Amino acid sequence: MQKQSTETRKEKEARNNQDAKKELVKLGYEVIEDINKGKNPHIELSVRGLSNVIYDKESKTLALGDKTAQRFFFNVAHSKKFLQTLEIAAICKTLLDVSKHASLRDVFYMAKRTIPNTRINVVDEQTESDKAIEDLELITGYSRENLNVNANKMGSVAGKVIVEDAGDTIDWSKLGSGGWSIPSNVENIKFKKVDAKYVIYMEKAAVWERLHEDKFWEKQNCIIMSSQGQTTRGIRRLLQRLSTEHKLPIYVLADNDPWGWYIYSVLKFGSISLAHMADEMAISDVKFLGITCDDVINYDLKRHFIKLTDKDISRLKQMQNYEWFAKHKGWQRQFKMMKDFGAKVEIQALSSKGISFISEKYLPDKIRKQELLD
Amino acid sequence: MAETTKAEELAKKQRDISVSEFFEKNRHLLGFDNKRKALLTAVKEAVDNSLDACEEADMLPEVNVELIDMGNDRFRAIIEDNGPGIVEAQIPKVFAKLLYGSKFHRLKQSRGQQGIGISASVMYAQLTTGRPAKIISKIGPDKPAHYYELKLDTANNKPLILKAEEQEWDKPHGTKVELDLEGSYLKGPQSVDEYLKEVAIVNPHVTITYVNPKAEQIIFPRATDKMPKQPAEIKPHPYGVELGMLLKMLGNTEYRTLQAFLTNEFSRVGPGTAKQICEQALVPPNTHPKKISRDDAEKLINAIKNTKIISPPTDCISPIGEELFEKGLRKEVNAEFYCAVSRSPAVYRGNPFQVEVAIAYGGNQPAEGTINLLRFANRVPLLYQQGACSIYKSVTQTNWKPYGLSQSNGALPTGPVIIAVHIASVWVPFTSESKEAIAHYPEIINEVKLALQEAGRRLQTYVHKKHRVKNQLERANLFERYIPEVADSLSRITGESKDKIVKKLNEMIKKSDIQQAIMEMETLKGEVDEDTSTKASTKAANGSENHDED
Numbered sequence: 001m002q003k004q005s006t007e008t009r010k011e012k013e014a015r016n017n018q019d020a021k022k023e024l025v026k027l028g029y030e031v032i033e034d035i036n037k038g039k040n041p042h043i044e045l046s047v048r049g050l051s052n053v054i055y056d057k058e059s060k061t062l063a064l065g066d067k068t069a070q071r072f073f074f075n076v077a078h079s080k081k082f083l084q085t086l087e088i089a090a091i092c093k094t095l096l097d098v099s100k101h102a103s104l105r106d107v108f109y110m111a112k113r114t115i116p117n118t119r120i121n122v123v124d125e126q127t128e129s130d131k132a133i134e135d136l137e138l139i140t141g142y143s144r145e146n147l148n149v150n151a152n153k154m155g156s157v158a159g160k161v162i163v164e165d166a167g168d169t170i171d172w173s174k175l176g177s178g179g180w181s182i183p184s185n186v187e188n189i190k191f192k193k194v195d196a197k198y199v200i201y202m203e204k205a206a207v208w209e210r211l212h213e214d215k216f217w218e219k220q221n222c223i224i225m226s227s228q229g230q231t232t233r234g235i236r237r238l239l240q241r242l243s244t245e246h247k248l249p250i251y252v253l254a255d256n257d258p259w260g261w262y263i264y265s266v267l268k269f270g271s272i273s274l275a276h277m278a279d280e281m282a283i284s285d286v287k288f289l290g291i292t293c294d295d296v297i298n299y300d301l302k303r304h305f306i307k308l309t310d311k312d313i314s315r316l317k318q319m320q321n322y323e324w325f326a327k328h329k330g331w332q333r334q335f336k337m338m339k340d341f342g343a344k345v346e347i348q349a350l351s352s353k354g355i356s357f358i359s360e361k362y363l364p365d366k367i368r369k370q371e372l373l374d
Numbered sequence: 375m376a377e378t379t380k381a382e383e384l385a386k387k388q389r390d391i392s393v394s395e396f397f398e399k400n401r402h403l404l405g406f407d408n409k410r411k412a413l414l415t416a417v418k419e420a421v422d423n424s425l426d427a428c429e430e431a432d433m434l435p436e437v438n439v440e441l442i443d444m445g446n447d448r449f450r451a452i453i454e455d456n457g458p459g460i461v462e463a464q465i466p467k468v469f470a471k472l473l474y475g476s477k478f479h480r481l482k483q484s485r486g487q488q489g490i491g492i493s494a495s496v497m498y499a500q501l502t503t504g505r506p507a508k509i510i511s512k513i514g515p516d517k518p519a520h521y522y523e524l525k526l527d528t529a530n531n532k533p534l535i536l537k538a539e540e541q542e543w544d545k546p547h548g549t550k551v552e553l554d555l556e557g558s559y560l561k562g563p564q565s566v567d568e569y570l571k572e573v574a575i576v577n578p579h580v581t582i583t584y585v586n587p588k589a590e591q592i593i594f595p596r597a598t599d600k601m602p603k604q605p606a607e608i609k610p611h612p613y614g615v616e617l618g619m620l621l622k623m624l625g626n627t628e629y630r631t632l633q634a635f636l637t638n639e640f641s642r643v644g645p646g647t648a649k650q651i652c653e654q655a656l657v658p659p660n661t662h663p664k665k666i667s668r669d670d671a672e673k674l675i676n677a678i679k680n681t682k683i684i685s686p687p688t689d690c691i692s693p694i695g696e697e698l699f700e701k702g703l704r705k706e707v708n709a710e711f712y713c714a715v716s717r718s719p720a721v722y723r724g725n726p727f728q729v730e731v732a733i734a735y736g737g738n739q740p741a742e743g744t745i746n747l748l749r750f751a752n753r754v755p756l757l758y759q760q761g762a763c764s765i766y767k768s769v770t771q772t773n774w775k776p777y778g779l780s781q782s783n784g785a786l787p788t789g790p791v792i793i794a795v796h797i798a799s800v801w802v803p804f805t806s807e808s809k810e811a812i813a814h815y816p817e818i819i820n821e822v823k824l825a826l827q828e829a830g831r832r833l834q835t836y837v838h839k840k841h842r843v844k845n846q847l848e849r850a851n852l853f854e855r856y857i858p859e860v861a862d863s864l865s866r867i868t869g870e871s872k873d874k875i876v877k878k879l880n881e882m883i884k885k886s887d888i889q890q891a892i893m894e895m896e897t898l899k900g901e902v903d904e905d906t907s908t909k910a911s912t913k914a915a916n917g918s919e920n921h922d923e924d
Binding site: 024025027028029031032035036038040041073074076079080082083086087089090093094115116117118120122 | 845849852853855856858859860862863864866867868870875878879881882883
């Protein structure tokens with residue numbers, strides 16, 4: 001049964017790759033058609049950004065609206081992006097042709113070159129090629145994994161779980177101090193054994209190492225997962241699969257600041273820039289564990305306040321106004337408290353109570369009392 | 375006792391100071407502060423006089439200026455004109471007596487005002503080199519030329535005639551002045567060279583031949599044979615009269631009643647207005663002017679202030695005119711765009727005045743740094759004390775950003791621009807006798823600003839158009855560079871021929887942007903500077919040689 005489904009998944013991937021390639025070729029011919037007609041060549045794509053993001057109250061996820069924009073070649077403001085989009089499309093087409101995978105960084109270097117007789121580079125920074133890939137996801141309707149582009153591996157996981165990946169069997173509890181590093185594409189992983197009550201996902205690798213050293217996952221019978229900074233797609237997809245396939249609650253542990261809270265927002269509702277993939281990525285069951293402003297008071301962390309910067313404050317305001325937070329009393333209360341504090345606190349501030357305070361007291365208490373924000 | 379002794383002692387030291395002695399000690403008041411400025415002032419005074427004389431005699435001026443370096447910081451300045459000449463008896467007084475002249479006692483637009491200039495130059499020459507001024511003047515083809523060597527008796531403000539004789543001079547008429555004086559010659563913004571160039575800008579009817587101390591000859595040819603309109607002499611307007619002047623006029627008048635005095639000695643005062651002033655002041659209109667007391671005169675001044683009197687006539691002003699101001703600038707400054715604005719005459723304190731502005735943009739002028747501001751009063755360039763001048767104030771208070779120039783707060787704008795401002799008036803209110811800066815009258819500042827704004831708007835139209843054309847070319851250029859790249863990507867995606875795509879895209883670009891840009895380019899004349907590189911590459915990429923707009 002399980003075997004069959006894996007094969008279906010592989011087949012599905014192959015089919016997706018073929019379809020994605022067709023979409024790329026279609027895009028190319030649409031542009032050529034414009035040129036043949038003597039029309040200003042253009043690419044049409046959905047608008048990304050808050051203005052075109054719809055919050056679906058029923059599924060509680062973000063979705064992309066139907067605003068579209070046109071990118072013209074004969075328009076000074078557009079022409080470089082137009083070129084970038086087509087160039088990255090050509091690169092993806094080549095990758096699919098030879099069935100090889102490349103990282104985002106690889107794609108950047110494949111596209112980067114200087115246009116003859118100018119000092120203009122096709123792409124100057126990786127963000128430009130990354131954006132072009134996101135655009136292609138919108139245009140083709142397929143994720144970048146289907147275009148054979150992978151994100152960098154950035155996360156670690158540990159727990160009493162056994163999986164099968166690329167023919168190898170891996171026990172997440174027997175991987176030393178580093179844990180298992182999460183691949184960028186987790187579609188083909190097969191769960192063979194999952195023995196855990198819940199998953200804690202944290203934004204900081206340092207905190208993960210602390211919990212791993214304390215064998216927190218063994219004592220509490222859970223899975224601990226981390227990334228460095230923003231949550232990568234591989235991690236999000238893995239969390240989603242643990243949530244849907246194994247019905248495990250997912251708890252988020254992040255800094256007490258607007259950026260940490262946004263990590264939770266992305267996991268739960270989807271991200272604004274990737275709203276087109278929200279249905280694949282959003283995990284509506286995820287809950288926020290800490291650090292909340294109440295924790296700051298309850299655990300006496302005010303001594304470790306860091307003053308909010310102007311940037312923090314404006315980010316806080318933006319989040320307050322997001323539709324999915326606007327009517328959420330619990331979160332509005334948190335936003336207001338932070339505003340009143342005028343300060344933020346890092347997770348590691350808990351270490352002032354003792355190096356293992358977080359694993360021995362803070363987390364077990366919070367989970368036992370179910371002090372969670374939805 | 376001691377006090378009287380002291381007073382007596384002091385009394386022994388107190389005596390008359392002659393005007394010449396005063397200026398000898400205060401030469402900076404007349405523009406002889408330093409050697410460089412002294413050379414400029416000497417030339418300036420002589421040239422101003424020549425031009426005034428020619429214009430009054432309705433003769434197209436031709437002025438020769440020659441500076442000879444005699445070593446040891448000494449220069450011989452020779453200024454020669456083709457003017458009406460000076461009658462023999464007047465020559466010593468004109469050149470060697472301070473405050474002697476025809477221009478002080480009248481209200482008429484002219485370069486000189488007080489009759490100090492040229493005699494001060496003579497005095498300065500005499501003080502620094504001990505040599506007399508040599509003057510030769512001839513008033514008509516069949517008249518003899520008179521030659522004088524003159525010094526100034528500084529104690530008595532009287533001419534000392536060292537030599538006087540008749541001489542042969544092949545000119546039909548004219549005057550030539552030769553002065554040996556201490557000075558220093560440097561080129562640059564406050565040099566004789568710059569001064570003469572600016573004279574040529576605001577006096578397009580003048581031809582100047584100039585030989586500088588390096589023996590380089592520069593000719594500033596005239597751009598028009600049309601003489602400027604002869605400015606009319608006017609009587610003072612009551613609003614511009616102060617108590618002292620009123621008392622003096624009352625004392626000097628030939629009229630025997632106050633009413634006749636008011637109606638005849640002032641402009642814009644009729645019998646009705648005169649009566650109104652008298653009633654206001656409670657002075658009977660038939661009072662003899664000479665019998666009016668100081669108190670009554672003060673009452674009259676106040677009465678004038680409270681009486682509505684129409685503005686003075688403005689036909690007494692002779693502006694350069696938009697067309698000629700632009701022509702003048704065009705012949706002396708290499709730029710790509712010129713425009714000029716003449717305002718209608720206006721009035722400050724009863725004195726009519728008129729503001730004109732000309733702008734030259736681009737060309738060889740450096741794009742970095744502040745603009746070059748040229749100031750003129752009655753067709754005379756003002757080279758010193760820019761910061762103290764109301765023209766400077768007006769320019770800095772105008773917001774130039776909308777007109778396409780960058781400007782930091784309260785400073786001159788920056789850009790490749792010359793802004794020339796001319797103020798013509800029967801009485802230009804200078805801040806000092808050296809006539810370097812114009813006083814801050816709100817009416818004047820306001821008029822200058824309005825003229826600047828008008829000129830600014832014309833500049834803006836040009837600058838914006840230029841930007842647009844430049845952008846269009848850059849854009850076309852940019853697209854041309856991108857086309858092979860896009861075609862390459864498309865060919866890799868679809869397998870279609872790259873060359874075919876390149877060809878088709880190039881056809882599209884030729885049709886629209888480049889053509890449009892080149893057409894606009896041709897309407898902008900003299901467009902040569904910074905766009906050449908863009909144009910060249912456009913042409914190369916285009917493979918067409920038929921757009922040779924340079």
